[in-house]
Amino acid sequence: MKCPFCQADDSRVVDSRPIQDGQAIRRRRECVFCSRRFTTFEEVEQAVMMVVKRDGRRQEFDRNKIMNGLVRACEKRPIPVEVLQKIATDVELEMRNNLKAEIESKDIGEAIMRRLRELDTVAYIRFASVYRDFEDLDHFMNELKKIREEENDP
Secondary structure, X not given: OOOOOOOOOOEEEEEEEEEOOOOEEEEEEEEOOOOOEEEEXXXXXXXXXXXXXXXXXXXXXXXXXXXXXXXXXXXXXXXXXXXXXXXXXXXXXXXXXXXXXXXXXXXXXXXXXXXXXXXXXXXXXXXXXXXXXXXXXXXXXXXXXXXXXXXXXX
């Protein structure tokens, strides 16, 4: 690994530890030439996964979009950011485990909604209202009725 300070080609690993639930490794390195330390990160290179949008457009999968949607849905709710990060990681892993180069955006949305429904009803409704694009109050009320019925069914 090339030293970012002196550009020497030789460094040694001083410390390694797993991060991101074992999905990556953080390494502290020391340059053999100038003795300065720097940090590197190592993770498995993921194959490109494309998301097919409702209108047929395709774009590269972006985990940050999942996190942004979760943060908006859970705003002012008592849900730690670590839980949202775990949901985003779980959804990404679920999509990548399909081993498909292209996935439908609706599959991502449904996977997120399944997890939010178990976690927090208000966050679920917020996410569903944007994701399902409720056109009027009737659509919104129908979703609420479904939730009520499922809560009342043992």
